[in-house]
Amino acid sequence: MEVIKIIFFALGTFFGVDDSTIMAEDTAVHINITEQIITVDQQDVFALVSNEKDSLKIRNTLYRIGNAQAQEKRLTLKEKFDTYAWSTSEIVSRKEAKELDIKLKFKYVAKEQLKDFGIDYVEKDSSYAMINIPAWNLKTTTGALRDNYWYFKDSISFTLSPAKDMPKKYLPLKKGLYNYWEQVKP
Numbered sequence: 200m201e202v203i204k205i206i207f208f209a210l211g212t213f214f215g216v217d218d219s220t221i222m223a224e225d226t227a228v229h230i231n232i233t234e235q236i237i238t239v240d241q242q243d244v245f246a247l248v249s250n251e252k253d254s255l256k257i258r259n260t261l262y263r264i265g266n267a268q269a270q271e272k273r274l275t276l277k278e279k280f281d282t283y284a285w286s287t288s289e290i291v292s293r294k295e296a297k298e299l300d301i302k303l304k305f306k307y308v309a310k311e312q313l314k315d316f317g318i319d320y321v322e323k324d325s326s327y328a329m330i331n332i333p334a335w336n337l338k339t340t341t342g343a344l345r346d347n348y349w350y351f352k353d354s355i356s357f358t359l360s361p362a363k364d365m366p367k368k369y370l371p372l373k374k375g376l377y378n379y380w381e382q383v384k385p
Contacts (some may be wrong), residue, residue, distance in 0.1 A: 203317030
């Protein structure tokens with residue numbers, strides 16, 4: 200199995216921000232293997248914030264991702280996605296819930312590109328496989344768990360909820376990003 204270079208629920212891995220603490224409460228992933236489109240819906244995005252410096256960093260990161268005014272300091276999807284046919288990102292502010300969602304879409308050109316996400320094609324099974332990481336709380340109706348791998352045949356769809364089992368010591372640091380986004384959105 201390949202090393203996972205892009206973690207579906209960690210926003211920074213898509214934008215090349217290595218030390219980002221921004222992640223999603225829940226992440227829904229659907230990979231249409233016929234059309235070769237990956238859809239990642241990060242729901243209720245939050246960060247671990249312990250001080251004002253962290254708050255400023257979060258605000259700055261959101262500003263640089265979501266605002267064309269950031270110009271040369273703008274964060275775009277990292278260079279790894281230059282080999283994809285196209286990629287999009289959208290920040291969705293859900294006012295009624297006071298939550299922020301991130302929607303990402305990618306059109307890959309070869310199934311080998313799924314290795315960036317830790318997904319391999321297994322020739323002998325004619326299926327896709329992804330390592331099971333219990334802390335990610337993966338749920339799926341299209342995959343089957345065998346040994347330590349999830350296997351997918353015709354459709355790859357799953358949700359991840361890694362914050363579900365977050366250590367109690369981090370809970371006071373967990374801050375939703377809706378208010379941060381409202382301060383910096385274009």
